[in-house]
Amino acid sequence: MAGLLATEPAVISVPALAAWALRLELDLTPKPGLVDRANNGSHQDMDHALFLRSIAAITPWFSVFEQAGREHAHKAADVQLRLLRPAGIACEQAMFAATGGVNTHKGGIFSLGLLCFAAGRLQGQRRALQAETLCRQVSEICRGLVARELAARPQAVTAGEKQFLEYGLTGARGEAEQGFVTVRRAVLPFWHQEQGERRLQHALLRLMATNPDSNLVSRGGIAGLRYVQDYAATLLADGWDNDALSEMDQALMARHLSPGGSADLLAVAYVLAQLP
Numbered sequence: 064m065a066g067l068l069a070t071e072p073a074v075i076s077v078p079a080l081a082a083w084a085l086r087l088e089l090d091l092t093p094k095p096g097l098v099d100r101a102n103n104g105s106h107q108d109m110d111h112a113l114f115l116r117s118i119a120a121i122t123p124w125f126s127v128f129e130q131a132g133r134e135h136a137h138k139a140a141d142v143q144l145r146l147l148r149p150a151g152i153a154c155e156q157a158m159f160a161a162t163g164g165v166n167t168h169k170g171g172i173f174s175l176g177l178l179c180f181a182a183g184r185l186q187g188q189r190r191a192l193q194a195e196t197l198c199r200q201v202s203e204i205c206r207g208l209v210a211r212e213l214a215a216r217p218q219a220v221t222a223g224e225k226q227f228l229e230y231g232l233t234g235a236r237g238e239a240e241q242g243f244v245t246v247r248r249a250v251l252p253f254w255h256q257e258q259g260e261r262r263l264q265h266a267l268l269r270l271m272a273t274n275p276d277s278n279l280v281s282r283g284g285i286a287g288l289r290y291v292q293d294y295a296a297t298l299l300a301d302g303w304d305n306d307a308l309s310e311m312d313q314a315l316m317a318r319h320l321s322p323g324g325s326a327d328l329l330a331v332a333y334v335l336a337q338l339p
């Protein structure tokens with residue numbers, strides 16, 4: 064992306080990278096089914112300006128999460144999520160206040176919040192900040208999350224809970240508990256194959272081709288998920304350009320499909336790709 068290096072954070076700060084990643088993700092255009100600079104994708108209640116307000120509301124919380132990670136660094140991994148959650152929920156509330164109740168970044172707050180918190184924990188333990196150790200920290204902090212919050216719950220309230228009961232999908236929780244396995248396997252090894260904006264689009268395509276995105280399932284069922292996965296896999300195999308992505312955008316809009324979970328994981332991938 065042309066202006067990318069001009070404003071990228073100079074020192075490695077995971078909260079600064081997280082905020083920057085949200086902005087890069089939002090501005091990436093064309094982006095199938097998602098809100099971007101050109102259109103609102105498959106969304107009636109969101110636009111680019113709303114996402115900017117959401118990012119502004121969320122950004123101060125990333126440093127709060129990092130600070131909390133530092134403060135609690137010497138407590139056991141299995142109590143960490145309980146310590147982080149109140150700040151995570153307060154951040155979600157700040158997002159809803161800024162967007163008039165629209166869910167712009169719930170998944171992004173969860174995943175990037177965990178990365179910031181884990182970065183603080185590593186700092187507090189005087190350990191080096193590396194993508195692999197950071198993901199391992201997130202995995203340890205989230206150990207047992209799927210079993211506790213999805214498997215042990217007889218009644219489903221949120222989209223993620225319903226999809227676990229119906230299809231066994233573990234959504235944002237499963238991805239975090241497995242240390243962002245989809246990002247580590249499907250995206251990071253291929254990060255340097257492309258440059259600039261095309262690099263982010265390539266990463267998004269790779270995510271859409273593999274991620275069991277709960278947003279796609281809640282809008283289009285398993286058939287909707289498969290449609291997007293197959294479409295992205297075909298573009299990756301046959302070659303793609305901006306016109307092909309715009310066509311995919313139209314196809315997803317016609318089907319009311321939005322890969323919101325993959326958009327969140329693109330931001331996670333960007334942060335991890337900046338670390339050693």
Ligand SMILES: CC(C)(COP(=O)(O)OP(=O)(O)OC[C@H]1O[C@@H](n2cnc3c(N)ncnc32)[C@H](O[C@H]2O[C@H](COP(=O)(O)OP(=O)(O)OP(=O)(O)O)[C@@H](O)[C@H]2O)[C@@H]1O)[C@@H](O)C(=O)NCCC(=O)NCCS
Nearest residue numbers: 151166167168169170171176221223234235238277323324
């Ligand atoms: C743990 C929570 C995230 C629980 O939320 P939930 O039970 O709803 O679980 P999921 O469905 O699994 O995930 C929630 C959001 O995560 C994103 N997501 C989906 N699939 C994946 C995946 N495979 N990997 C990673 N992330 C995933 C996704 O977020 C994005 O989409 C949202 C917009 O969707 P959209 O369909 O437009 O909007 P809706 O209003 O939902 O539907 P419509 O009516 O419009 O059709 C947007 O948020 C994107 O970010 C999922 O939505 C969590 O809520 C929780 O515990 N919160 C407390 C805070 C906390 O503890 N934080 C800790 C760290 S700070």
Ligand SMILES: Nc1ncnc2[nH]cnc12
Nearest residue numbers: 089097098167323326327
């Ligand atoms: N750009 C975007 N459009 C729609 N949903 C999203 N969730 C996260 N980023 C998004």
